[in-house]
Amino acid sequence: MVEKRKPIKVVEAMKRIMAFSKHGRIEYVPLEDSYGHFLGQDLIADHDVPFFDRSPYDGFAIRAEDTVNANRNNPVSFEVIGEIGAGSVFNEPVGKNQAVRIMTGAQIPESCNAVVMLELANEYTKDGKPYFDLKRKSKVGENISFTGEDTKKGTVLATKGTYINPGIVALLATFGYKNVPVSSKPKIGIIATGSELLEVDQPLEPGKIRNSNAYMVQAQVKRAGGEPIYFGQFSDDFETCFYQVKEALEKVDFLITTGGVSVGDYDYLPDIYEKLGANVLFNKIAMRPGSVTTVAELDGKILFGLSGNPSACYVGFELFTRPTIREYLFVEKSFLKKEIAILGKDFTKANPFDRFVRGYLGYENGRLVASPIGLDKSNVVSSLGHADILIQLPGGTRGYEKGMEVSVILLEDQEGTTLDGFVESDINTRRSMRHV
Amino acid sequence: MVEKRKPIKVVEAMKRIMAFSKHGRIEYVPLEDSYGHFLGQDLIADHDVPFFDRSPYDGFAIRAEDTVNANRNNPVSFEVIGEIGAGSVFNEPVGKNQAVRIMTGAQIPESCNAVVMLELANEYTKDGKPYFDLKRKSKVGENISFTGEDTKKGTVLATKGTYINPGIVALLATFGYKNVPVSSKPKIGIIATGSELLEVDQPLEPGKIRNSNAYMVQAQVKRAGGEPIYFGQFSDDFETCFYQVKEALEKVDFLITTGGVSVGDYDYLPDIYEKLGANVLFNKIAMRPGSVTTVAELDGKILFGLSGNPSACYVGFELFTRPTIREYLFVEKSFLKKEIAILGKDFTKANPFDRFVRGYLGYENGRLVASPIGLDKSNVVSSLGHADILIQLPGGTRGYEKGMEVSVILLEDQEGTTLDGFVESDINTRRSMRHV
Numbered sequence: 001m002v003e004k005r006k007p008i009k010v011v012e013a014m015k016r017i018m019a020f021s022k023h024g025r026i027e028y029v030p031l032e033d034s035y036g037h038f039l040g041q042d043l044i045a046d047h048d049v050p051f052f053d054r055s056p057y058d059g060f061a062i063r064a065e066d067t068v069n070a071n072r073n074n075p076v077s078f079e080v081i082g083e084i085g086a087g088s089v090f091n092e093p094v095g096k097n098q099a100v101r102i103m104t105g106a107q108i109p110e111s112c113n114a115v116v117m118l119e120l121a122n123e124y125t126k127d128g129k130p131y132f133d134l135k136r137k138s139k140v141g142e143n144i145s146f147t148g149e150d151t152k153k154g155t156v157l158a159t160k161g162t163y164i165n166p167g168i169v170a171l172l173a174t175f176g177y178k179n180v181p182v183s184s185k186p187k188i189g190i191i192a193t194g195s196e197l198l199e200v201d202q203p204l205e206p207g208k209i210r211n212s213n214a215y216m217v218q219a220q221v222k223r224a225g226g227e228p229i230y231f232g233q234f235s236d237d238f239e240t241c242f243y244q245v246k247e248a249l250e251k252v253d254f255l256i257t258t259g260g261v262s263v264g265d266y267d268y269l270p271d272i273y274e275k276l277g278a279n280v281l282f283n284k285i286a287m288r289p290g291s292v293t294t295v296a297e298l299d300g301k302i303l304f305g306l307s308g309n310p311s312a313c314y315v316g317f318e319l320f321t322r323p324t325i326r327e328y329l330f331v332e333k334s335f336l337k338k339e340i341a342i343l344g345k346d347f348t349k350a351n352p353f354d355r356f357v358r359g360y361l362g363y364e365n366g367r368l369v370a371s372p373i374g375l376d377k378s379n380v381v382s383s384l385g386h387a388d389i390l391i392q393l394p395g396g397t398r399g400y401e402k403g404m405e406v407s408v409i410l411l412e413d414q415e416g417t418t419l420d421g422f423v424e425s426d427i428n429t430r431r432s433m434r435h436v
Numbered sequence: 437m438v439e440k441r442k443p444i445k446v447v448e449a450m451k452r453i454m455a456f457s458k459h460g461r462i463e464y465v466p467l468e469d470s471y472g473h474f475l476g477q478d479l480i481a482d483h484d485v486p487f488f489d490r491s492p493y494d495g496f497a498i499r500a501e502d503t504v505n506a507n508r509n510n511p512v513s514f515e516v517i518g519e520i521g522a523g524s525v526f527n528e529p530v531g532k533n534q535a536v537r538i539m540t541g542a543q544i545p546e547s548c549n550a551v552v553m554l555e556l557a558n559e560y561t562k563d564g565k566p567y568f569d570l571k572r573k574s575k576v577g578e579n580i581s582f583t584g585e586d587t588k589k590g591t592v593l594a595t596k597g598t599y600i601n602p603g604i605v606a607l608l609a610t611f612g613y614k615n616v617p618v619s620s621k622p623k624i625g626i627i628a629t630g631s632e633l634l635e636v637d638q639p640l641e642p643g644k645i646r647n648s649n650a651y652m653v654q655a656q657v658k659r660a661g662g663e664p665i666y667f668g669q670f671s672d673d674f675e676t677c678f679y680q681v682k683e684a685l686e687k688v689d690f691l692i693t694t695g696g697v698s699v700g701d702y703d704y705l706p707d708i709y710e711k712l713g714a715n716v717l718f719n720k721i722a723m724r725p726g727s728v729t730t731v732a733e734l735d736g737k738i739l740f741g742l743s744g745n746p747s748a749c750y751v752g753f754e755l756f757t758r759p760t761i762r763e764y765l766f767v768e769k770s771f772l773k774k775e776i777a778i779l780g781k782d783f784t785k786a787n788p789f790d791r792f793v794r795g796y797l798g799y800e801n802g803r804l805v806a807s808p809i810g811l812d813k814s815n816v817v818s819s820l821g822h823a824d825i826l827i828q829l830p831g832g833t834r835g836y837e838k839g840m841e842v843s844v845i846l847l848e849d850q851e852g853t854t855l856d857g858f859v860e861s862d863i864n865t866r867r868s869m870r871h872v
Contacts, residue, residue, distance in 0.1 A: 031636060032666065035655035043821075051640050087632025089643040104745075105632060107643040158821050165848075166655035167794075168821040170746060173648035178637040196523025196541060200467060201614040206488050207525040207543040212609035219471035219602035230468065309540075310606060340802040358603075366776040366804050366841065385479075385594050385604040388851075405802065412601075412850065415824075 005284035007291065010319065010354055011423055014335075016281040017320055018419060020297045021327040021334075024184040024253075031172055034164050037182035038225060038329040043158040043168070046175045048148035053108040056145050060099040060121055060132065061090075061112035064140045075122070075133035084109070099132070108144055115143035161330035163414040183329040185227040188321075189252035190217050191244065193234040193260035193268070194308050213258040213313045217306070220317045221256075223412075224325040234260070234268070241268050242275055249276075249301055254324060256317070259308025261294045269294060269305045278303060286353045286395070290316040315356045315390060318411060326416065333416035338392070338425040341368035341408045347391075348399035355395070358387040361408065370408045388412050394428055441720035443727060446755065446790055447859055450771075452717040453756055454855060456733045457763040457770075460620040460689075467608055470600050473618035474661060474765040479594040479604070482611045484584035489544040492581050496535040496557055496568065497526075497548035503574045511558070511569035520545070535568070544580055551579035597766035599850040619765040621663040624757075625688035626653050627680065629670040629696035629704070630744050649694040649749045653742070656753045657692075659848075660761040670696070670704075677704050678711055685712075685737060690760060692753070695744025697730045705730060705741045714739060722789045722831070726752040751792045751826060754847060762852065769852035774828070774861040777844045780807035783827075784835035791831070794823040797844065806844045824848050830864055 008016075026040035055061065062078060070076040078099040084090045084106040094100055094111040102108070102115060121132035151157070157171050161183065164172075172180055192214040200210055214230055221228040231248045234241050234257075249255055260269040261283070273280050278296035283305075285293055289312035294305035302324060306316040318336060326334035344362060349355075362369040370391050373384065390409040393400055400406065407427040423429055444452075462476035491497065498514060506512040514535040520526045520542040530536055530547040538544070538551060557568035587593070593607050597619065600608075608616055628650040636646055650666055657664040667684045670677050670693075685691055696705040697719070709716050714732040719741075721729055725748035730741035738760060742752040754772060762770035780798060785791075798805040806827050809820065826845040829836055836842065843863040859865055 031651055032654055032664075035658050047640050051645070052642050084643075085631060087630065087644050105645070162821065164655075165821060165824075166652050166659060166750070167823050169655040170648040170652035170750075171821055173636050173651040174646050176636055176640075176646060194523065195521060200609050200612055204483050204487050204612075207520075208523050209487070209541070210610055210612060212606040215467055215609040216602050216606035218468055219600075219605040222471050223602060228468075314602070314606075339799045342802060363775040363804070366778060368799070368802050368804070385598065385601065385607055387603050388601075412848065414848065 007284040007286040007353070008282050010285055010287050011419075013282050013285050013293075013295070013320065014323065014419055014422075017295055017302060017324060018327070020281075020300065020302055021324055022300065023330055024186055024328045026181050027184045028179040029182050031169070031178055031180055034172060034180040034182060035166065035169055037164050037180070038331060039158060039160055039162045039164060039168070040181040040183045040330065042156045042160050043162070043171055043175065043177070045151045045153055045155045045157055048153045049151040049174075050145050050147055050149065053147055054145050055102045055104060055106055055108060055115045055143065057115060057143055058104050058118045059102055059143065060116045060118075061094070061102045061109050062099045062114055062116055062138060063094065063096070063112055064114040064138045064142065066097050067114075067134060067136070067138045070134050070137055072135050075135045078132055078134065080130040080132065113140045113144070114138040117143060159332070161332055163331075165414070185225060186253040186325055186328040187229055187251070188221045188226040188325065189229050189231055189248045189255040190214055190221070191231045191234055191248060191255070191257045193241075193257055195236055197233055199233070213306075213308065213310055216310065216314065217256055217258060217317055220314070220322070221325070224322040225329050225331075226325040238268055238271065242272050245272050246276065249298065249303070252301070253328065254302045254304065254321070256304045256306060256321060258306050258313050261292045261305040261307060273303070273305075288351055288353050288355045290356075291353065293320065295320060311358060314358065318390060318409070319356070323419070331416060333418055333421065335417050335419055335422040337410045337413040337415055337417050338407050338422055339368060339410065340405050340427055341370035341389075341391075343391070343400055343402055343404045343406045344369045344371035346399065346402050347372050347393060350397055350399050351393070351395055353395045355393040356409070357391040357393060358384070359389045359391045359408070360386045361389045361410070368408065370406055392426070443720040443722040443789070444718050446721055446723050447855075449718050449721050449729075449731070449756065450759065450855055450858075453731055453738060453760060454763070456717075456736065456738055457760055458736065459766055460622055460764045462617050463620045464615040465618050467605070467614055467616055470608060470616040470618060471602065471605055473600050473616070474767060475594060475596055475598045475600060475604070476617040476619045476766065478592045478596050479598070479607055479611065479613070481587045481589055481591045481593055484589045485587040485610070486581050486583055486585070489583055490581050491538045491540060491542055491544060491551045491579065493551060493579055494540050494554045495538055495579065496552045496554075497530070497538045497545050498535045498550055498552055498574060499530065499532070499548055500550040500574045500576045500578065502533050503550075503570060503572070506570050506573055508571050511571045514557075514568055514570060516566040516568065549576045549580070550574040553579060595768070597768055599767075601850070621661060622689040622761055622764040623665055623687070624657045624662045624761065625665050625667055625684045625691040626650055626657070627667045627670055627684060627691070627693045629677075629693060631672055633669055633695075635669070649742075649744065649746055652746065652750065653692060653694060653753055656750070656758070657761070660758040661765050661767075662761040674704055674707065678708050681708050682712065685734065685739070688737070689764065690738045690740065690757070692740045692742060692757060694742050694749050697728045697741040697743060709739070709741075724787055724789050724791045726792075727789065729756065731756060747794060750794065754826060754845070755792070759855070767852060769854055769857065771853050771855055771858040773846045773849040773851055773853050774843050774858055775804060775846065776841055776863055777804035777806035777825075777827075779827070779836055779838055779840045779842045780805045782835065782838050783808050783829060786833055786835050787829070787831055789831045791829040792845070793827040793829060794820070795825045795827045795844070796822045797825045797846070804844065806842055828862070
């Protein structure tokens with residue numbers, strides 16, 4: 001007798017999981033190792049930028065008042081009394097009709113209040129001393145970048161949870177973060193189930209396939225920002241299984257199982273959840289693939305029961321596990337970004353449920369074009385490696401034709417969106433909003 | 437007296453560097469560590485997929501010939517003589533009007549040649565034995581996935597140089613790559629120059645700034661797929677400098693210096709290249725920022741003299757160093773992908789040279805929108821972390837207005853393009869091709 005499960009909507013499933021999301025701790029890593037982590041605290045300017053009044057150009061620092069009479073017919077002469085390289089400081093007084101050669105980025109001398117660009121100065125030498133003529137007036141403050149004009153000390157330059165890319169690394173260096181506060185990575189346990197599974201180095205035999213989900217999910221965990229811990233394949237014995245799950249749970253922040261969530265004799269997970277006393281949040285979702293995806297919670301730890309089918313496993317991870325990992329990392333926009341694209345190929349299969357199809361993103365004159373993967377059987381396997389989007393096709397009675405607008409979820413995106421944003425950026429939501 | 441340098445075109449600079457590109461070695465890493473590496477060899481199917489005739493559905497395996505008389509008014513009865521779970525094999529003969537319950541993915545029994553989907557079988561029990569009735573004909577081969585129909589043994593599923601994402605990891609697992617041949621990462625030496633530079637943990641002082649380029653470039657090297665080796669900041673003494681560069685060169689595949697390439701008293705690099713006997717490929721490029729970017733070659737090792745200006749340093753790396761790293765990793769499409777986007781803000785500054793502006797990519801109803809960073813001074817610093825594109829604005833006498841089409845180079849893209857593709861995807865090239 002088959003257990004009857006009640007499917008819930010994808011967004012409802014996301015909400016139920018998010019109710020149990022939690023944050024990690026703050027750890028410190030050396031600046032040079034911070035790339036790819038997430039900020040554990042706001043990144044704050046520890047000083048004004050610029051830190052001193054500086055020259056944005058190569059030129060001559062002068063006193064603007066000495067130029068009041070300068071014009072095309074009346075050039076004013078300046079004596080060059082020194083030079084300021086980047087990093088050095090000119091501390092002597094600069095008097096009437098005197099100037100100091102200044103390099104880009106160098107500090108303006110105390111007595112000066114303007115910079116003349118190199119191109120406007122007619123340089124010459126007289127009695128072995130350097131001079132230049134100037135044929136126009138300078139205003140006070142001209143060609144000076146003033147202290148704090150770019151950024152005031154104390155400004156938040158990137159918020160907690162920001163992905164640390166090379167630009168963020170540059171900011172961290174600029175503001176003295178020799179050690180960087182980053183979010184601790186959640187430990188994500190992974191257990192593979194399925195009596196048909198062979199280990200990767202085992203020779204193939206009739207009826208069996210090699211275990212690919214466990215390795216795929218480890219890579220997905222890393223891409224999401226977590227630390228995978230692989231516990232290996234399940235035992236075939238229920239009691240052993242139960243203790244494997246119980247022990248693994250103690251060592252991790254979240255636990256992923258692949259397979260074993262259908263309603264069959266070989267699917268132990270529902271019974272294990274029951275024996276653990278776990279709170280099953282849902283065990284059926286109105287989506288394809290991955291309708292049997294099951295998520296439970298025990299003592300604040302989320303157990304993700306992903307499908308054993310590779311596509312379903314992949315999609316279930318990105319929709320449900322990834323946001324949990326990102327939340328843990330303090331990422332505010334913890335869901336994958338969703339955008340509108342043009343469907344690049346017909347997808348004629350109608351489906352009553354929302355469908356999430358692995359695809360790849362192309363561009364045509366600035367428009368996003370989404371092509372589903374695995375429509376032709378011969379390409380199923382080989383094109384998996386090219387997937388960089390999930391194409392979300394709402395359930396309905398008809399298929400989808402090339403050229404139609406569809407929602408695409410960007411798998412390689414680091415910026416993300418909130419759960420509300422995920423819903424609002426849905427093409428159906430956008431359409432209904434247009435009609436309001 | 438200022439040395440006169442002759443600027444060359446960006447693409448010409450790329451070509452000169454590519455003439456000295458080289459490939460790395462092949463190394464093996466465990467499958468679970470392969471994510472983020474690049475394939476060092478083609479990924480080849482070591483077996484047919486499926487490996488055996490299997491059922492794509494839950495159902496009953498039967499002999500099609502037993503269904504020839506079945507129709508709505510004449511159901512045919514089948515006795516269910518066994519069950520095949522995923523991973524197990526049914527080796528007994530299946531006779532006339534007998535059937536075997538079969539799970540998704542399981543192997544078709546030798547004597548059977550069709551599968552009846554579960555929904556079409558009316559199950560019942562008679563004398564304690566399981567039976568079902570069938571009201572329609574089955575064709576030979578119906579609902580069977582045949583050996584090799586997805587992928588033939590020997591098929592190349594991903595070529596050498598492919599970035600290993602979670603989908604590729606799944607393929608590697610499926611085809612038995614317990615250890616994965618990956619491209620060895622090039623060792624990229626980094627030396628920072630500039631007497632204005634303070635180390636990150638030094639307190640600020642007048643005239644000085646903290647060294648951010650060295651850390652930024654280390655992150656860029658990692659993003660590109662290389663292994664950064666930071667040699668620290670240059671000495672202020674020419675002889676010491678010279679030996680620092682010479683020694684560093686012996687330990688790396690390529691060397692990056694930041695700063696010191698302008699024509700000034702503090703810019704040692706030109707003299708160091710000369711003393712090393714290095715072949716200077718160019719020392720001026722018709723672009724902004726980064727016109728002083730200098731690249732030299734010595735005994736097959738490329739020396740990248742990037743500008744000390746942070747934006748110029750960033751851009752110079754992505755345009756010139758990154759492709760060299762990708763080539764080393766066997767990546768065919770070693771240049772960053774270039775696409776067309778709509779300019780999101782005015783960029784009014786006209787420039788005789790090509791300009792590469794850091795920006796970020798947005799989407800508006802499926803169209804790419806490129807917004808330059810750092811137009812407003814107050815945002816220069818804080819928005820650097822958001823840059824995910826370079827906006828390429830061809831040199832000319834006018835600025836660019838919001839809504840115009842521009843070329844954008846995608847910084848976070850893993851797919852890339854070839855040098856020819858880089859040129860062809862340029863908006864100017866596209867326009868002129870349209871007119872042909």
